[in-house]
Amino acid sequence: MSHDRTDDRTGALGRRDVLGLFGGATALTLLAPGEAPAQPIRSSARIVILGAGAAGTALANRLSERLDGAQITIVDPRVRHYYQPGFTLIGAGLKPANYSVSATSDWLPRGIAWIEEGAAEIDATAKTVTTTGGQSLDYDYLVVATGLKLDFDAIEGFSMDLVGTNGIGAVYAGPEQAAASWAEMDRFTSEGGQALFYRPATGMKCAGAPLKYTLLTDDTARRKGTRDNVRITYAAHSGSLFGVPIVNEKVRMVFERQEIDVVHNHVLRAIDPGAKTATFDTPEGQETYDFDFTNVIPPMRAPDVVRFNSDLSWQDGPLAADGWAEVDKHTLRHGRYPEVFAVGDIAGVPKGKTAASVKWQVPVVEDQIVSLIAGTEPTERYDGYTSCPLITRVGRAMLIEFDYNNNLVPSFPGVIAPLEELWISWLMKEVALKATYNAMLRGKA
Amino acid sequence: MQELTFETMFAVFQEMFGAGLFWAMVIAALVVTMAYLYVLIRDRAVSWRKFLWAQLSMPVGAVVAVIFVQRITHSQFRDLGGPIDWLVLLGVAALGAVGAAILVYTVESLIWRRSHDEVS
Ligand SMILES: Cc1cc2nc3c(=O)[nH]c(=O)nc-3n(C[C@H](O)[C@H](O)[C@H](O)COP(=O)(O)OP(=O)(O)OC[C@H]3O[C@@H](n4cnc5c(N)ncnc54)[C@H](O)[C@@H]3O)c2cc1C
Numbered sequence: 001m002s003h004d005r006t007d008d009r010t011g012a013l014g015r016r017d018v019l020g021l022f023g024g025a026t027a028l029t030l031l032a033p034g035e036a037p038a039q040p041i042r043s044s045a046r047i048v049i050l051g052a053g054a055a056g057t058a059l060a061n062r063l064s065e066r067l068d069g070a071q072i073t074i075v076d077p078r079v080r081h082y083y084q085p086g087f088t089l090i091g092a093g094l095k096p097a098n099y100s101v102s103a104t105s106d107w108l109p110r111g112i113a114w115i116e117e118g119a120a121e122i123d124a125t126a127k128t129v130t131t132t133g134g135q136s137l138d139y140d141y142l143v144v145a146t147g148l149k150l151d152f153d154a155i156e157g158f159s160m161d162l163v164g165t166n167g168i169g170a171v172y173a174g175p176e177q178a179a180a181s182w183a184e185m186d187r188f189t190s191e192g193g194q195a196l197f198y199r200p201a202t203g204m205k206c207a208g209a210p211l212k213y214t215l216l217t218d219d220t221a222r223r224k225g226t227r228d229n230v231r232i233t234y235a236a237h238s239g240s241l242f243g244v245p246i247v248n249e250k251v252r253m254v255f256e257r258q259e260i261d262v263v264h265n266h267v268l269r270a271i272d273p274g275a276k277t278a279t280f281d282t283p284e285g286q287e288t289y290d291f292d293f294t295n296v297i298p299p300m301r302a303p304d305v306v307r308f309n310s311d312l313s314w315q316d317g318p319l320a321a322d323g324w325a326e327v328d329k330h331t332l333r334h335g336r337y338p339e340v341f342a343v344g345d346i347a348g349v350p351k352g353k354t355a356a357s358v359k360w361q362v363p364v365v366e367d368q369i370v371s372l373i374a375g376t377e378p379t380e381r382y383d384g385y386t387s388c389p390l391i392t393r394v395g396r397a398m399l400i401e402f403d404y405n406n407n408l409v410p411s412f413p414g415v416i417a418p419l420e421e422l423w424i425s426w427l428m429k430e431v432a433l434k435a436t437y438n439a440m441l442r443g444k445a
Numbered sequence: 446m447q448e449l450t451f452e453t454m455f456a457v458f459q460e461m462f463g464a465g466l467f468w469a470m471v472i473a474a475l476v477v478t479m480a481y482l483y484v485l486i487r488d489r490a491v492s493w494r495k496f497l498w499a500q501l502s503m504p505v506g507a508v509v510a511v512i513f514v515q516r517i518t519h520s521q522f523r524d525l526g527g528p529i530d531w532l533v534l535l536g537v538a539a540l541g542a543v544g545a546a547i548l549v550y551t552v553e554s555l556i557w558r559r560s561h562d563e564v565s
Contacts, residue, residue: 094519395524415529423520423530430518435459 040068043373048129048139050119050305052076054084054355054441055344056145057107058362061443064109066370072112073137075119075129079104081441082175085355085433088209090178091171091295092216092394093186094430097179107441119146122310124337141339141369144312144325148205148345148353149303156270156279158296166273167193167293171213184293189221192229193292196278200299201237201267202322205345205353208388208400210234211241211251213295218258219393232259233289235266235280243351244406247390250419254392271296302346312340314348324348329404330381332365339372341365349384351404356387359440385409389429392421399425462517474544481547484554492554499550506545507538 047063049056052074060074086100108114117131122142129137150172152158160177163170167188169181188195195217199210214234221227234241234255241255241262242248255262266280266287271294279288300322306312307323312334314320325342326335329349334340343365345353352361364380371378384404391397399416401409410418416425439445459467485491514537515521525531 393524395518395520396526417527417529420527422526423524424533426520426524427518427533 040066041370041374043067043070045140045373046071046138047073047141047143047369048137049074049143049145050076050122050129051145051147051344051346052078052081052104052108052114053145053147053344054437055147055358055362056143057081057104057441058358058443059143059145059343059365060112061107061109061441062362062366063369064112065443066366067373070373073115073139074108074112075115075117075131075137076104077116077118077132079116081107083434083437085206085429085437087171087175087178088212088216088391089430090175091169091181091185091213092220093182094394097175100175100178109443119305120309122305122312124311124334124340127339139339141372142337142341143365143369144306144340144342144346145344146303146306146346148203148300149307150298151301152296152298154299155268155296157272158270158298162273163296167276167291168271168273168296169294170296171209172297181295185217185220188293189217189224189226189230191292192226193231194290195230195232196235196289196291196294197233198235198266198268198278198280199237199297202299202301203319203324203353204297204300206388207243207353208390210295210297212391214260215254215258215392216394217293218260223394227259231261233261233263235268235289236262236264237267239264244400244402244408246406246408246419247400247402250398251390254421268296268298300345302348306346312337312342319348319350329384330364331368331378332361332382333368341368349382349404351384351386351402352382354386354388355437355440356401357385359436359445360385362440389425389433391426391429395426396421396423397425397429398422399428477544477548477551480555481551484551488554495550495553495557498553499546502545502549503542506541506543506548508541510537510541510544513541 047070049060049072056074056076060072063070064072081102081104083100083102086095089095090097090099105114115131115135117133117135119129120132121130127139129139129142131137152160152173160173162168163173163177164180164183167184169184171178171181197210197214199207214232218227218232221230240248241251266282268278269281269286270279276291277288278291278294279286301307302313302323302325306325312325313323314326325346325348327333327342327347327349328335332341332343332347334342342348343361344358347361361382364382367378367380385401387401389397390400398419398421400418401411403409408418410416416422436445462470511534525534
């Protein structure tokens with residue numbers, strides 16, 4: 001940093017500082033394949049994208065850069081775009097509800113059509129999608145990016161209007177519900193009592209989020225000096241706390257240190273808001289626990305359009321029951337309908353239900369479609385990259401990144417230790433993640 | 446993270462401080478840098494007396510920068526968890542120190558523009 005002391009000092013230092021913060025090995029991939037702004041390919045293909053969330057929007061932007069003349073149609077009834085990783089920060093009282101909200105239209109590229117309706121039915125043989133408004137859309141390529149369905153109806157006794165009352169939170173449900181969860185968590189950590197956390201037994205987005213919220217509740221109580229009056233129980237759905245063994249072991253240690261009680265093989269079945277109890281299915285039968293605060297996280301499944309009104313779900317295997325789209329785990333191309341792809345949470349692959357995964361999946365689908373159109377061989381593969389900055393308290397997190405093989409795949413090897421609770425990892429979650437996400441939506445990251 | 450482009454970094458900073466504060470800081474940095482270059486060219490030499498004051502401002506700049514970053518990120522000193530955290534903290538402090546030094550030097554030079562006596 002000794003050169004050019006007078007010239008553009010802020011710029012030079014600022015840039016380096018960022019490289020130090022967010023760069024590391026990542027900077028080396030600047031020239032990675034897919035980056036080269038190739039000449040757009042002429043095409044008249046009709047491409048229909050279902051869902052304008054993280055994956056659908058990013059893909060729409062990238063495809064419209066790569067293709068010239070293609071008819072791209074995106075279908076999504078939701079006018080508000082949600083930056084969902086922010087829900088955790090809203091639920092911890094660190095950000096207001098509007099932190100996660102923007103307009104869907106703000107992110108969509110020019111020159112594509114947005115149909116503000118839901119997809120109601122997909123006929124993959126006839127290659128048409130029918131919308132909730134009755135429109136019929138023919139496609140040459142279909143990208144399913146509908147995210148997943150939070151199946152709150154599966155929890156007996158729960159209804160959305162309970163959130164923010166009776167000690168009931170639901171950080172997953174949306175930005176307003178996350179804010180209402182904070183109000184309850186704030187009250188609870190002042191008054192004391194029993195907090196009860198858990199996760200569903202289905203596949204889920206950001207499997208670290210239930211753990212983070214447990215630890216954030218612990219931290220909030222400690223900051224208020226009320227931790228002695230607070231009991232925290234985490235009811236794991238299986239025999240472990242996290243699917244990646246090496247991470248599981250670390251989380252177990254952190255929970256032990258923070259005096260969080262853990263029970264295993266508990267799956268939430270019902271809540272009773274009046275009695276403030278939650279009932280779980282366990283191998284020993286149903287068990288009921290008291291709570292003064294809880295974060296309801298429901299089972300997550302493929303949205304109905306895919307699960308019930310299409311032939312795109314897995315027909316057997318572990319991903320069939322919840323209707324996840326049957327795609328190859330490396331190419332994200334459908335197993336039986338080669339012009340169909342699934343990207344994001346809906347993809348029936350063993351890992352990867354995070355926004356960080358979307359960032360790695362989208363270029364793969366882009367490469368597949370552009371190659372099909374251009375008649376070339378696709379080269380990109382998705383290896384299951386999943387990332388989850390596991391907050392252990394306000395100010396510290398672990399930057400956990402892994403792949404299909406449960407290997408840790410740190411972006412900054414030797415610089416940011418994945419299993420260490422670090423301030424820099426917190427900085428990434430709190431300040432860098434949303435910016436990176438936004439850049440991804442625009443197809444720039 | 447997969448790729449790091451200038452655009453991404455730009456977006457990161459804008460997000461970090463909010464668009465208003467971000468641009469205010471960019472403009473302030475540009476103005477101070479230009480004023481600094483201006484006094485260097487005008488005086489054709491570094492004034493060591495002014496530089497002494499500038500140096501004295503460095504610790505203040507370092508502390509202010511650290512506190513600023515901590516406030517923006519809901520963090521405290523107790524959150525430092527490993528060597529990389531200390532490096533980031535030192536980086537922030539160094540930026541603050543250098544920034545303060547340039548600022549003080551420039552302001553001094555602009556205010557006491559007639560103090561040519563000390564320039565040999
Ligand atoms: C509390 C919480 C914390 C999280 N934390 C992190 C984190 O720290 N890091 C991280 O990387 N990820 C995190 N995630 C996960 C991340 O937000 C998701 O993985 C990501 O948004 C998935 O993108 P997607 O496009 O597949 O789905 P979404 O972004 O959910 O978008 C799906 C879109 O499809 C639309 N849609 C649904 N059904 C239909 C239909 N029938 N027709 C048309 N459109 C439809 C929806 O309206 C929506 O706009 C978190 C999520 C939550 C809820």
